Amino acid sequence: MAFAIQFVIDVLSLGGAYALMALGLVIIYGILRLVNFAYGELIMVAGYTMFLTSGSGLPWIIMAVLAVGMAIVFGIITDYVAFRPVRAKSVTAVLITSFAFSNLLQNAALLFISPRPRNVPLPDIFSQTVSIGGAITPVRNLITIAASIVLLAAVAFLMRRTTLGIAMRAAATNFTMARMLGVPANLIISSAFALSGFLAGVVGILWIGRIGTVVPGVGLEPLLVAFIATVIGGMRSLPGAVVGGFLLALIDTTLNYTLSQDLLKFRDAFTFSLVILILLWRPEGLIKGPASGQRT
Amino acid sequence: MLEINDLSVSYGAIRAVRGVSFSVGKGELVSLLGANGAGKSSTIKCIAGALKAAGGSIALEGKDITTANPEQVIRAGLATVPETRDVFPDLTVAENLMLGAYIHRRDQAGNRQNLEKLHTLFPRLAERSNQPAGTLSGGEQQMLVIARALMARPRVLLLDEPSLGLAPAIVERIFEMIETLKKSGLTILLVEQNVNQALSVADRAYVMRLGAIATSGTAEEIRATSDLSAHYLGG
Ligand SMILES: Nc1ncnc2c1ncn2[C@@H]1O[C@H](COP(=O)(O)OP(=O)(O)OP(=O)(O)O)[C@@H](O)[C@H]1O
Ligand SMILES: [Mg+2]
Numbered sequence: 094m095a096f097a098i099q100f101v102i103d104v105l106s107l108g109g110a111y112a113l114m115a116l117g118l119v120i121i122y123g124i125l126r127l128v129n130f131a132y133g134e135l136i137m138v139a140g141y142t143m144f145l146t147s148g149s150g151l152p153w154i155i156m157a158v159l160a161v162g163m164a165i166v167f168g169i170i171t172d173y174v175a176f177r178p179v180r181a182k183s184v185t186a187v188l189i190t191s192f193a194f195s196n197l198l199q200n201a202a203l204l205f206i207s208p209r210p211r212n213v214p215l216p217d218i219f220s221q222t223v224s225i226g227g228a229i230t231p232v233r234n235l236i237t238i239a240a241s242i243v244l245l246a247a248v249a250f251l252m253r254r255t256t257l258g259i260a261m262r263a264a265a266t267n268f269t270m271a272r273m274l275g276v277p278a279n280l281i282i283s284s285a286f287a288l289s290g291f292l293a294g295v296v297g298i299l300w301i302g303r304i305g306t307v308v309p310g311v312g313l314e315p316l317l318v319a320f321i322a323t324v325i326g327g328m329r330s331l332p333g334a335v336v337g338g339f340l341l342a343l344i345d346t347t348l349n350y351t352l353s354q355d356l357l358k359f360r361d362a363f364t365f366s367l368v369i370l371i372l373l374w375r376p377e378g379l380i381k382g383p384a385s386g387q388r389t
Numbered sequence: 390m391l392e393i394n395d396l397s398v399s400y401g402a403i404r405a406v407r408g409v410s411f412s413v414g415k416g417e418l419v420s421l422l423g424a425n426g427a428g429k430s431s432t433i434k435c436i437a438g439a440l441k442a443a444g445g446s447i448a449l450e451g452k453d454i455t456t457a458n459p460e461q462v463i464r465a466g467l468a469t470v471p472e473t474r475d476v477f478p479d480l481t482v483a484e485n486l487m488l489g490a491y492i493h494r495r496d497q498a499g500n501r502q503n504l505e506k507l508h509t510l511f512p513r514l515a516e517r518s519n520q521p522a523g524t525l526s527g528g529e530q531q532m533l534v535i536a537r538a539l540m541a542r543p544r545v546l547l548l549d550e551p552s553l554g555l556a557p558a559i560v561e562r563i564f565e566m567i568e569t570l571k572k573s574g575l576t577i578l579l580v581e582q583n584v585n586q587a588l589s590v591a592d593r594a595y596v597m598r599l600g601a602i603a604t605s606g607t608a609e610e611i612r613a614t615s616d617l618s619a620h621y622l623g624g
């Protein structure tokens with residue numbers, strides 16, 4: 094029983110984090126059909142903001158809010174620097190500019206801060222554990238689960254109930270038609286980047302909370318995870334990203350529990366093999382995106 | 390009301406529209422006819438701001454909108470129903486209509502009133518309010534895109550082949566509705582391949598051929614020359 098509870102909490106907390114990461118990536122992809130390779134660096138920005146404000150004596154929650162705020166700001170900057178100037182010209186150009194911007198941010202962190210890990214302030218509660226039904230689990234896992242439930246609900250509300258969210262969904266299926274109804278292209282794209290930055294910021298704090306330190310390359314794994322989760326779930330579907338995130342977490346956690354110590358080194362190889370199998374079975378991902386308003 | 394002067398549209402090296410000029414007066418229903426590939430849709434998309442003009446000018450109520458982007462064109466009072474019948478398939482009928490009123494989103498009372506009016510014009514849409522638009526039939530989708538365009542309360546409406554691929558009974562209904570809109574004083578530019586139907590509701594018509602205006606005149610005049618036009622209009 095304790096084992097089952099432990100397993101479920103591990104899957105849900107990892108899955109919640111993966112789902113939020115994937116959602117942040119797919120929100121941009123859905124609208125622009127472009128992968129933002131600088132997405133992982135938004136997580137890095139959140140981490141370094143925490144590090145840089147750690148000596149300020151501010152309450153932790155204020156530092157966290159600042160970190161999320163900076164991730165939003167850098168999300169919007171990504172649009173202005175890497176996407177907007179070349180968006181209309183070519184997909185290849187945007188791939189290169191977003192890679193370049195990702196590199197630029199990482200190198201700035203290397204140069205101006207340090208290549209070595211820096212401590213990120215965390216409230217005590219992050220390192221405490223609780224016992225639930227005999228399973229000992231870190232409180233931060235429960236915080237991650239709660240945060241992902243709240244954020245997934247908030248994003249669902251935004252996308253289904255607000256004019257901005259509905260306009261963003263419309264723009265994701267047919268950008269030109271949405272503009273022809275008066276929905277401003279730049280507002281939609283900036284909102285998508287801001288939302289993406291917001292998710293990256295929150296997930297960044299939760300993610301970095303596991304290790305307690307930030308390094309310039311901290312964003313690589315989240316970017317990879319988000320990318321794989323969206324590919325499994327369906328690149329163009331928001332629910333797909335969430336499903337993909339939880340499924341990937343289920344695969345990873347199951348492998349963690351079942352693989353022997355020598356095989357655990359190759360966990361990612363097993364994960365990728367499973368991902369390939371899923372894609373052979375469902376090349377478009379588990380959940381197909383909205384049909385793109387075609388002639389009937 | 391709408392003045393097109395020497396308009397050209399290019400796709401790379403392909404010149405789809407070559408110096409087209411025409412006008413639509415206030416309250417007038419003008420039809421733009423022509424065979425497949427004549428450049429009608431390109432002209433429409435260019436007026437709507439979805440394509441850049443390679444030359445010439447477009448003026449709406451005396452205001453130059455040649456370089457306006459789509460969101461500016463709709464705010465200027467011109468709504469477009471593209472031939473691709475672009476409903477947002479995963480949004481509900483109600484959400485599609487709500488987005489049609491995006492530029493009036495601060496005036497919810499006005500939108501409700503307008504929606505009620507449109508629901509009497511298109512009762513089917515009222516019944517299907519909470520259904521994803523992608524599940525509507527082709528005719529219903531066409532009604533939806535027209536109603537959605539009207540939610541913007543435009544003064545000029547561009548309709549690109551509203552009868553495309555629809556059963557005769559539905560086409561009949563669509564044309565009745567177009568007449569109703571005309572009677573309400575709306576200025577309409579109607580692109581059609583359904584020449585007889587189009588001429589029966591139009592005041593005037595222009596016939597496009599290979600990217601240029603080949604013939605123009607009142608509906609009667611065009612109909613009188615229909616022997617000639619039958620060749621390239623296909624009826
Ligand atoms: N995206 C595009 N890229 C290249 N050429 C295009 C494009 N769209 C249209 N064309 C070309 O421009 C010309 C005019 O096309 P357009 O769609 O304006 O014709 P149309 O009169 O609306 O035809 P139809 O009655 O079939 O809708 C055609 O030769 C077409 O092949
Ligand atoms: Mg056409």
